[in-house]
Amino acid sequence: GQQVMQIPQYQHVQEGEDFTTYCNSSTTLSNIQWYKQRPGGHPVFLIQLVKSGEVKKQKRLTFQFGEAKKNSSLHITATQTTDVGTYFCAGPGSNTGKLIFGQGTTLQVKP
Amino acid sequence: NAGVTQTPKFQVLKTGQSMTLQCAQDMNHNSMYWYRQDPGMGLRLIYYSASEGTTDKGEVPNGYNVSRLNKREFSLRLESAAPSQTSVYFCASRGKGYDTQYFGPGTRLTVL
Numbered sequence: 221g222q223q224v225m226q227i228p229q230y231q232h233v234q235e236g237e238d239f240t241t242y243c244n245s246s247t248t249l250s251n252i253q254w255y256k257q258r259p260g261g262h263p264v265f266l267i268q269l270v271k272s273g274e275v276k277k278q279k280r281l282t283f284q285f286g287e288a289k290k291n292s293s294l295h296i297t298a299t300q301t302t303d304v305g306t307y308f309c310a311g312p313g314s315n316t317g318k319l320i321f322g323q324g325t326t327l328q329v330k331p
Numbered sequence: 332n333a334g335v336t337q338t339p340k341f342q343v344l345k346t347g348q349s350m351t352l353q354c355a356q357d358m359n360h361n362s363m364y365w366y367r368q369d370p371g372m373g374l375r376l377i378y379y380s381a382s383e384g385t386t387d388k389g390e391v392p393n394g395y396n397v398s399r400l401n402k403r404e405f406s407l408r409l410e411s412a413a414p415s416q417t418s419v420y421f422c423a424s425r426g427k428g429y430d431t432q433y434f435g436p437g438t439r440l441t442v443l
Contacts, residue, residue, distance in 0.1 A: 229371065251430060253430060253431060261436075262421055262434040262435060262436050262437050263374070263421070263432075263434045264434070265431050265432070265433070268430065268431060308373065308374065312430055317362045317379065317381050317425060318364075318376065318379060318389070319430065319432055321373050321374040322373060323371065323372065323373040324373050324374075
């Protein structure tokens, strides 16, 4: 079945270092979404990318959607302790309305 | 506008006990979802409801039942809880024509 894979599973960085998580789908996606879950919290929608090759920025976060619409990345520049959490990518499943989530990348930031 | 609410926040059950997790949304969304989250496993879909009156199985439905009581409410029932059902349960909803899902705060369930 359709799968969305994310790497790495965990990342520890020193505050101020950059961080990147990668997402790959087994099928072409109509769009890809990113969510952030703070420790003890619930997933919160960050952004949706729709177009092939699309790049969007939110302050220090840069999101990219691959040309083939099968992969995506999230890059955080100069991490801060507020960036701590788990970042999930998700793409629409073959059945309307379902989202297939990656396993998530958990980011730890050492001050 | 509370978004998606879930009750209870925490629950401890003994093996074999039953319980119902409640979820409600006030965003007039058509679709609602139940996920479970376990360490290293991401979010796994248990059941979903595309619209009032319909429910469908997700990736891990065994041991669970659901009821879409009305457009606002979607409940998840554990008939005979097992330790393997110890997890964090999230309810989510989605508006018609959109892919973005909005999550509730979660229920942390422990089965002893």
